[in-house]
Amino acid sequence: MATVDESSIQAARDLRVVFSRLRRRLRAVATDDDLTPSETAVLLRLFKDGPSSTSELAGAERVRPQSMAATVAGLDRHGLIDRTPDPDDGRRQLIGLTNVGRRRAESDRKVRDEWLVRAMQDRYTEDERHVINNALTLLSRLDE
Secondary structure, eight states, X not given: OOOOXXXXXXXXXXXXXXHHHHHHHHHHTSSOXXXXXXXXXXXXXXXXXXXXXXXXXXHHHTOOHHHHHXXXXXXXXXXXXXXXXXXXXXXXXXXXXXXXXXXXXXXXXXXXXXXXXXXXXXXXXXXXXXXXXXXXXXHGGGGO
């Protein structure tokens, strides 16, 4: 294994901790606690990306199809999703949001966005926000 700088190890550790805490905080800001974190993630993915099959959702969320089936069933019990035949493959169903599901996703996203914007405004100076924006530009290379 190639030599790794201590600064890389520390940055990776700190980044993971900060993002984990921020993710938990954003979940806690949600309007209702009646959905599991997995259900919320799928609800927001469907809102952002549109209808998908259960297997596509499982791949996107990096879970087993059986786990995604349970998550989808939970969203269905809440009346947040509907199922329609896939026009490209009649054997499959596409999972989409009902009007209630769409409103819920919009509301949850709005609440989280408002909290995050307010927190950025209240806790950081303009110069600090500039540093954060520059750091985020650099961090986006991790996903390339």
